[in-house]
Amino acid sequence: MKLASSPPSPSAPLAVRETETAPPMPSARKEWLKRRDFGDWFYALALLAAASVAFLRYGEAMDGYDTAILALHVPILAALGWAWRPFRLFAAAVAALSLAGIWLYQGDLARAEQIFFLKYLFSSQTAIAWMSAFFFIATGAYWIGLLARSGFAGRTGSVLTWAAAVMGATGLFVRWYESWLLGPEIGHIPISNLYEVFVLFSLFTALLYLFYEGRYGTRKLGAFALLVISVSVAFLLWYAFTRGAHQIQPLVPALQSYWMKIHVPANFVGYGGFALAAMAGVAYLPGLQKLFAGRLPAPEVLEDVMYKAIAIGFAFFTIATILGALWAAEAWGRYWSWDPKETFALIVWLNYAVWLHLRLTRGVRGTMLAWWAIAGLLVTTFAFLGVNLFLSGLHSYGSL
Amino acid sequence: MQGAAARFLAALIELLSSMRFAVSLLTMLAIASVIGAVVQQNEPANAYLNQFGQFWEPVFARMGLYTVYGSNWFLAILAFLVLSTTLCIIHQSVPMLREMRGFREHAREASLRLFARHANFAPALPPAARRGAVTAYLAGAGFRFRVNEREDGVLVAARQGAAGRIGYFLAHAAIVLICVGGLLDGNLPLALQIRLGGKVPTSGDQPVARIPASARLDPDTWSYHGNLYIPEGGSADFAVLGANDGILLQSLPFKVALKRFRIDYYASGMPRRYASDLVITDNDSGESFERTIEVNKPLEYRGVTLFQSGFDDGGSILRFALRDLVPSRRPPHPLDGEVGARLPLAGMGYDYTLEITGFRPINVENVAPPSDDEPFGGFFGGARPQTSENLRNLGPVFTFKLRDAAGQAREFNNYMLPLEIEGRKYLVSGVRASQSEAFHYLRIPLDGDAADTWFAIRQIFFDPERHAALARRFTERSLDAADEITLRDRLRETAENTLALFARGGLEAISDFIEKTEFTDRSATEEDRQHVGAAFIQILQGLVWDAWMSAREAAGQTALETSDGHAPFIRDTLLALADSIRYGAPLYLQLTGYKHRQATILQAARAPGKPLVYTGSFLLALGVFAMLYIRERRLFVLLKDDEALVAMSSNRKTIDTDETFAHHCAGLAAALGTASAGPEESP
Numbered sequence A: 001m002k003l004a005s006s007p008p009s010p011s012a013p014l015a016v017r018e019t020e021t022a023p024p025m026p027s028a029r030k031e032w033l034k035r036r037d038f039g040d041w042f043y044a045l046a047l048l049a050a051a052s053v054a055f056l057r058y059g060e061a062m063d064g065y066d067t068a069i070l071a072l073h074v075p076i077l078a079a080l081g082w083a084w085r086p087f088r089l090f091a092a093a094v095a096a097l098s099l100a101g102i103w104l105y106q107g108d109l110a111r112a113e114q115i116f117f118l119k120y121l122f123s124s125q126t127a128i129a130w131m132s133a134f135f136f137i138a139t140g141a142y143w144i145g146l147l148a149r150s151g152f153a154g155r156t157g158s159v160l161t162w163a164a165a166v167m168g169a170t171g172l173f174v175r176w177y178e179s180w181l182l183g184p185e186i187g188h189i190p191i192s193n194l195y196e197v198f199v200l201f202s203l204f205t206a207l208l209y210l211f212y213e214g215r216y217g218t219r220k221l222g223a224f225a226l227l228v229i230s231v232s233v234a235f236l237l238w239y240a241f242t243r244g245a246h247q248i249q250p251l252v253p254a255l256q257s258y259w260m261k262i263h264v265p266a267n268f269v270g271y272g273g274f275a276l277a278a279m280a281g282v283a284y285l286p287g288l289q290k291l292f293a294g295r296l297p298a299p300e301v302l303e304d305v306m307y308k309a310i311a312i313g314f315a316f317f318t319i320a321t322i323l324g325a326l327w328a329a330e331a332w333g334r335y336w337s338w339d340p341k342e343t344f345a346l347i348v349w350l351n352y353a354v355w356l357h358l359r360l361t362r363g364v365r366g367t368m369l370a371w372w373a374i375a376g377l378l379v380t381t382f383a384f385l386g387v388n389l390f391l392s393g394l395h396s397y398g399s400l
Numbered sequence B: 001m002q003g004a005a006a007r008f009l010a011a012l013i014e015l016l017s018s019m020r021f022a023v024s025l026l027t028m029l030a031i032a033s034v035i036g037a038v039v040q041q042n043e044p045a046n047a048y049l050n051q052f053g054q055f056w057e058p059v060f061a062r063m064g065l066y067t068v069y070g071s072n073w074f075l076a077i078l079a080f081l082v083l084s085t086t087l088c089i090i091h092q093s094v095p096m097l098r099e100m101r102g103f104r105e106h107a108r109e110a111s112l113r114l115f116a117r118h119a120n121f122a123p124a125l126p127p128a129a130r131r132g133a134v135t136a137y138l139a140g141a142g143f144r145f146r147v148n149e150r151e152d153g154v155l156v157a158a159r160q161g162a163a164g165r166i167g168y169f170l171a172h173a174a175i176v177l178i179c180v181g182g183l184l185d186g187n188l189p190l191a192l193q194i195r196l197g198g199k200v201p202t203s204g205d206q207p208v209a210r211i212p213a214s215a216r217l218d219p220d221t222w223s224y225h226g227n228l229y230i231p232e233g234g235s236a237d238f239a240v241l242g243a244n245d246g247i248l249l250q251s252l253p254f255k256v257a258l259k260r261f262r263i264d265y266y267a268s269g270m271p272r273r274y275a276s277d278l279v280i281t282d283n284d285s286g287e288s289f290e291r292t293i294e295v296n297k298p299l300e301y302r303g304v305t306l307f308q309s310g311f312d313d314g315g316s317i318l319r320f321a322l323r324d325l326v327p328s329r330r331p332p333h334p335l336d337g338e339v340g341a342r343l344p345l346a347g348m349g350y351d352y353t354l355e356i357t358g359f360r361p362i363n364v365e366n367v368a369p370p371s372d373d374e375p376f377g378g379f380f381g382g383a384r385p386q387t388s389e390n391l392r393n394l395g396p397v398f399t400f401k402l403r404d405a406a407g408q409a410r411e412f413n414n415y416m417l418p419l420e421i422e423g424r425k426y427l428v429s430g431v432r433a434s435q436s437e438a439f440h441y442l443r444i445p446l447d448g449d450a451a452d453t454w455f456a457i458r459q460i461f462f463d464p465e466r467h468a469a470l471a472r473r474f475t476e477r478s479l480d481a482a483d484e485i486t487l488r489d490r491l492r493e494t495a496e497n498t499l500a501l502f503a504r505g506g507l508e509a510i511s512d513f514i515e516k517t518e519f520t521d522r523s524a525t526e527e528d529r530q531h532v533g534a535a536f537i538q539i540l541q542g543l544v545w546d547a548w549m550s551a552r553e554a555a556g557q558t559a560l561e562t563s564d565g566h567a568p569f570i571r572d573t574l575l576a577l578a579d580s581i582r583y584g585a586p587l588y589l590q591l592t593g594y595k596h597r598q599a600t601i602l603q604a605a606r607a608p609g610k611p612l613v614y615t616g617s618f619l620l621a622l623g624v625f626a627m628l629y630i631r632e633r634r635l636f637v638l639l640k641d642d643e644a645l646v647a648m649s650s651n652r653k654t655i656d657t658d659e660t661f662a663h664h665c666a667g668l669a670a671a672l673g674t675a676s677a678g679p680e681e682s683p
């Protein structure tokens, strides 16, 4: 059978890929259901069970929103796990560790210093410290894998990245619980200051990367993706050590809103996607391609990663910005008041809208898109940090 | 001629609806927004003067850089975006709709072979069964298809994911909706009222009653966003809108009365909740209802939304003890005043007006830097906050200005309760000559719990008429009768001069004096200076002691034994006396009691464009996801008697298109009975 599928190279990594990480193809809805294995159904049932238990135990304490969100978690997490099987294990690990941590506390924050496992594993700060360590080592491993063409180092890299993601997520969940131990009035979701969202950022970027690693069956991008994460982790540690930013502070009234819980995570899926795209862009640059002759993923793959990452980033950033507007309407009395943070969100959004259109315009080459994506990350970073540093505005949180 | 115009128009539309134009528009919009974010918007004019200087300030003003988002050029960009997107939609609609409906079942074999993705193989099934097998597979894979029997074979043309195109329409129509809605809610309507409606903003600092009709907007104004200031027990039925350096009054369709404003605090003293208990009374129906609003919990009524945006003092009543700092023998004088009031003090013999500017009953401050005794500031373990221990409530604080006859004012910031500093208690008062300075603090030491002592000492110390007596008293105590007259006289003189010097210029005056008189000869060493300086300090402290004792006598209290126990108080007193010379006020205001009254600051907004914007946003999200995640795919299967030709096209170039193609090739091959190995693996 002759088959002229051009270009041949990009399809190669896909072809060798075991079907396990095959993408959910809309063209194959029926097959998609057929492909569900025992693990999928078990996972879905486990989710359902977990949600039910949570509801039965805490239902009376939850309002309409809470219930709706809890319910939504089941299909969303199920879909995620089905479309991306490794996620099932990730979810299970995070659930197990977080619950272990919460259980060890026995409702007494002081135990963080007394109980061995809390002190050295599960207490939020320790977990986050583990995350940081794992990310750093993973970065090294990926680079060794890249330079020495060592498959083993590469595999170590992914394992460590997974471990880091698990610890990061656990850290956040336990921190959430710790905030409640500080006092029922203080308890809040840990995405309310710069320190916490940096953990969130590292976590999301890592997960996004891991998804594409499986999706394209190549670990070569890890060296670059983990660089961004390492930088943000470095910042996070500096910020904690010099400014004590890791301490849980109560929420200022403006942040006591339901919108925060969805606005912030949506934003950080966006940031994560953009960061990943930028790093793919770096790897795409002809200069580097020459420098690492043959060691980097094929340009077509990188181009594709860039597009996919920006696509998902843009989609979520759109939602995040809309949610932000809805929130602003409640908190500040206007859905849009051209506050610097808002304005820069718009700028970031426009920038990637431009990128997506550029890609559709005839005669725009990949290198240009790569540079644009890299510049995009700079703009995004400014929107994320610079605004808080240099421009005053209504966004009360996260000033350094 | 006609033709030329038509062609020009066509070209123009072509340009406006082109992707490149879109790209440049969006880029321009982004850059414009950057300007608006970097240059602080809607600041008072003189702020910009300081920032940009005489030359640039007017230039930038002309360019509208201080109100970018209301400036004509910015609105122009938005208008172009709307226009361009609209044209783009129209322009794309015809081909896109055709694309969505059509199957291209007439595609020619030659062109299929030119597709980037095409493959061919020999079907094993008998010709009769092939068509059925193919259509069955396609249906199973979620394709819609059309079959065309032609002389060169049977072409099955299939497609899926047309919804992606709908996404395009949704997302881009949404952009238009949002922009239009946003324009309606922006300050364009207000600008029009001013330009065409003959409304003129007036100055903010004048009684409401005096504001002319030309500066009042009636309730049915299209859209607005303004502030309400309501003291407890008070009410308002209008919002204040800021409009180019002036204000406009926007009357509301209802009256808002504030029963109570509440602040709840966290244990750390940090505010947790701001809430206003309101009574809303409808102007037309006259009926009223109660409602509490909070940050993030607004109230919507008759198309107007009320938000908790801030709070202020609502005219608390403060009771003071006014203490003279100029020589006098008056006891502290009681005085009442309301926050915001201006009281002439002529009645008390001062040519000053007292302006009470602010009052806070609770005043939480961070009194110590965060403890970093733990390594890494206690990074590991549970993330327990540490800083909260350093926050302490320092009690009521009030701020006031003393304006002299010449109109010069100094600002003061006085704490009601004594503050404990290194284990000793002080009355604390901050003073500054201008807004730009930080407060300099005067710490008045307490004798036990009494503030009177220091003031009494000061009265004696700075009263020339009493210097002689004080000096004598001091000499008597320091030397006994045995010493000869001349020595005593000399000491008394020195003491008296020292008092005079000190009263004039504090410790500086004394050190200057030392420089000028004692050490006219160069020979003197640093050591000598130290000695003489110390001697003077000793004299001053001695004088403080005697002033204290004579004050006690005057107050009918017993004298005290000299002991080191009093040394710290003496030292503090002397320092405070020295500082008090630069205090710059003839009197000290001590807060003795208060009746707190708060005011809430609400925002009233009317935004009829909201539904438009929200629907737009919803469509945008929907459309973007559709565009990005619904892949349009076209699959052609040309069945010839000895060959099956498969070709696929997609409107986006992504790798998974190749993958999907390979997948379907394999599927079709299997369906047609050909032993299939997926796509060949390339080395």
Ligand code: HEM
Pocket: A353, A356, A357, A359, A360, B016, B017, B018, B019, B021, B022, B025, B026, B081, B084, B085, B088, B092, B164, B165, B168, B171, B172, B175, B624, B627, B628, B651, B652
């Ligand atoms: C803020 C403004 C805009 C946003 C957020 C936006 C967003 C998007 C997105 C996300 C895509 C999909 C890109 C992809 O699938 O890779 C797209 C496609 C497109 N946009 Fe826009 N767009 C905007 C303005 C415009 C304007 C002003 C025009 C025309 C003048 C335009 C014309 C197009 C066209 C022709 C497509 C391709 C549609 C297709 O082939 O399916 N867009 N737009």
